[in-house]
Amino acid sequence: MTAIRLDGVTKRYGSVTAVNDLSLDVREGEVFGFLGPNGAGKSTTINLILDFIRPSEGTVTVLGRDAQKESVAVRERTGVLPEGFSVYDRLTGRQHLEFAIESKETEDDPDELLDRVGLSPEDGDRKAGGYSKGMAQRLAFAMALVGEPDLLILDEPSTGLDPNGAREMREIVRAEKERGATIFFSSHILGQVEAVCDRVGILHEGELVAEDSIEGLRQNVGGDTAITVETKSLSSDAVSEVRDLDGVTNVNRDGNELFVTCDSEAKTTVIATLENAGADVVDFETDETSLEDLFISYTEQEATA
Numbered sequence: 001m002t003a004i005r006l007d008g009v010t011k012r013y014g015s016v017t018a019v020n021d022l023s024l025d026v027r028e029g030e031v032f033g034f035l036g037p038n039g040a041g042k043s044t045t046i047n048l049i050l051d052f053i054r055p056s057e058g059t060v061t062v063l064g065r066d067a068q069k070e071s072v073a074v075r076e077r078t079g080v081l082p083e084g085f086s087v088y089d090r091l092t093g094r095q096h097l098e099f100a101i102e103s104k105e106t107e108d109d110p111d112e113l114l115d116r117v118g119l120s121p122e123d124g125d126r127k128a129g130g131y132s133k134g135m136a137q138r139l140a141f142a143m144a145l146v147g148e149p150d151l152l153i154l155d156e157p158s159t160g161l162d163p164n165g166a167r168e169m170r171e172i173v174r175a176e177k178e179r180g181a182t183i184f185f186s187s188h189i190l191g192q193v194e195a196v197c198d199r200v201g202i203l204h205e206g207e208l209v210a211e212d213s214i215e216g217l218r219q220n221v222g223g224d225t226a227i228t229v230e231t232k233s234l235s236s237d238a239v240s241e242v243r244d245l246d247g248v249t250n251v252n253r254d255g256n257e258l259f260v261t262c263d264s265e266a267k268t269t270v271i272a273t274l275e276n277a278g279a280d281v282v283d284f285e286t287d288e289t290s291l292e293d294l295f296i297s298y299t300e301q302e303a304t305a
């Protein structure tokens, strides 16, 4: 089954065409990165998927159901982390989760959910109005996870998260995929997307200008990629595992920092391999220029077409 299918979808706001004849398939069980510069139409697409707005033309099918006619059934099976989520100031973190659990009529344990997103039981007791940006984002993520949804829609999920929080978010995304969920991950931060996504779609001025694996897209740009990984602890086993990966051409270690040169296809697995091998990854930096090139080459190609 296809988790999300958009077929010839157009959304107009007066003279503005936010999404133009968009056709897109997100496969069941994959992590799909939805990329695009500001104003490309990403939020509009998410709002169409969730039936918050209606298309001017075309059809949207989610989890095998018509997104408009069966929106309630769709939302029951979908967890959403909206962009710019604002908390209810007077409710505690735990009350937010209790509310989400009640709405979805599930048996989740709020404290387990808090723990999963790195919030302590004491944080859960606090009024969310006093939360930091990152804490509020973690809470929103926990709310999206309620009820083991078949589909997770994450709109700019790393907003407000420090590198540690972003890493934890990636781990949860991987765990949710492992559980069998489909994850639709919208962002304009390429590095975050490529560390977890199986495939990406690049949206530009309301049109899909590319739909492929990051490796596939990157092959069009070509060249080796450099990754600098900062860790808190790095075992020699983890370093060896990275060295043994196909496509890794060079690995240099300096204390807890690792410098990896690899071809485009190996890149996605380097961070995952390190994290799976128990390395405590604090932050990583990829060859941003080539990522930018990738993005720009697709978005400018269309602009000049």
Ligand SMILES: Nc1ncnc2c1ncn2[C@@H]1O[C@H](COP(=O)(O)OP(=O)(O)OP(=O)(O)O)[C@@H](O)[C@H]1O
Binding pocket: 013, 016, 017, 018, 036, 037, 038, 039, 040, 041, 042, 043, 044, 045, 188
């Ligand atoms: N309610 C609305 N009324 C009029 N125009 C709108 C409305 N919502 C979106 N648009 C326009 O549609 C286009 C796409 O906007 P959208 O918010 O979907 O982009 P986005 O990719 O999510 O951008 P960002 O990364 O900045 O969040 C923009 O030109 C925007 O101004």
